[in-house]
Amino acid sequence: MHRDRFYTLSASCPDQVGIIARVSGFIAEHGGWILESSFHADDLTGRYFMRIEIKADSLPFLLAEFRERFRRDVAEPLAMDWRINDSAVKKRVVVLVSKQEHCLYDLLARWQSKELDIEIPCVISNHDTFKGFVEWHGIPFIHVPVNADNKAAAYAEIQRIFDDVSGDTMVLARYMQILSPELCDALSGKIINIHHSFLPSFVGARPYHQAYQRGVKLIGATCHYVTSELDAGPIIEQDVIRIDHSDSPEDMVRYGKDIEKTVLARGLRYHLEDRVLVHGNKTVVFR
Numbered sequence: 001m002h003r004d005r006f007y008t009l010s011a012s013c014p015d016q017v018g019i020i021a022r023v024s025g026f027i028a029e030h031g032g033w034i035l036e037s038s039f040h041a042d043d044l045t046g047r048y049f050m051r052i053e054i055k056a057d058s059l060p061f062l063l064a065e066f067r068e069r070f071r072r073d074v075a076e077p078l079a080m081d082w083r084i085n086d087s088a089v090k091k092r093v094v095v096l097v098s099k100q101e102h103c104l105y106d107l108l109a110r111w112q113s114k115e116l117d118i119e120i121p122c123v124i125s126n127h128d129t130f131k132g133f134v135e136w137h138g139i140p141f142i143h144v145p146v147n148a149d150n151k152a153a154a155y156a157e158i159q160r161i162f163d164d165v166s167g168d169t170m171v172l173a174r175y176m177q178i179l180s181p182e183l184c185d186a187l188s189g190k191i192i193n194i195h196h197s198f199l200p201s202f203v204g205a206r207p208y209h210q211a212y213q214r215g216v217k218l219i220g221a222t223c224h225y226v227t228s229e230l231d232a233g234p235i236i237e238q239d240v241i242r243i244d245h246s247d248s249p250e251d252m253v254r255y256g257k258d259i260e261k262t263v264l265a266r267g268l269r270y271h272l273e274d275r276v277l278v279h280g281n282k283t284v285v286f287r
């Protein structure tokens with residue numbers, strides 16, 4: 001992360017000759033100073049992906065004017081999907097948790113140490129287990145019970161809370177309820193989950209026990225965007241750890257917790273730094 005305030009342009013468009021020239025020419029024409037740039041041409045889909053960081057004070061206008069000029073002069077002519085974000089604006093991350101503590105604890109530690117330079121406006125849970133721990137950090141804790149009879153109302157409440165706190169991103173930190181299609185659609189591209197398996201293996205509940213029954217030699221964790229199809233959203237980050245015949249499901253759960261914490265932290269950082277571009281059910285991640 002740079003010291004200076006910078007804007008991040010993340011974009012994709014139909015591949016063609018001259019994209020980089022058009023984009024870098026526009027930036028140079030206005031005296032823009034490029035700090036980092038990444039590009040990828042996807043041969044299969046014919047789509048071109050880019051991520052460019054520009055020193056904010058190198059441009060002669062503010063972000064709103066930059067967006068307007070870029071839209072008019074570059075994005076529309078190139079039929080781009082694009083966004084430009086300001087590094088000075090802290091992302092607001094709402095965390096959801098159930099009964100497992102490790103990912104919540106890890107995220108709060110990274111937040112408290114400012115390793116993750118974010119706002120956490122609240123933590124939401126379907127249990128009240130972590131109320132004291134979360135409030136000790138000075139973060140509001142909101143208990144939203146979920147049962148077979150109140151799911152629609154519970155998820156509508158969660159969406160209302162997210163909107164009320166002006167949330168940018170929702171993190172499911174081992175939140176063990178399946179979100180409604182309505183909530184997934186309303187917050188498409190904004191909900192990140194840590195699944196405790198190396199997807200697409202062992203979707204759903206109790207993946208370590210599934211892995212034990214299958215006799216695998218590697219277990220892992222997957223950070224992915226949440227969609228209405230369970231554990232099938234675009235993958236952001238994954239990692240694995242070796243196990244063997246002597247390991248019980250409880251051993252796997254213990255090993256897996258370390259992997260889950262690091263995969264979630266990496267995947268969340270990539271998302272927060274606008275390094276992830278989604279296309280279809282896949283991602284380009286400019287790490």
Ligand SMILES: Nc1nc2c(c(=O)[nH]1)N[C@@H](CN(C=O)c1ccc(C(=O)N[C@@H](CCC(=O)O)C(=O)O)cc1)CN2
Pocket residue numbers: 172175176177178179180181184193194195196203204205225226227228229230231232233
């Ligand atoms: N719409 C989605 N919701 C959720 C996703 C997702 O990809 N799409 N990921 C899950 C997380 N998850 C595994 O990582 C998971 C959570 C819960 C279950 C499950 O079967 N839950 C039961 C209730 C379990 C309980 O009450 O303890 C259920 O909802 O009926 C499977 C996988 C988070 N949500």
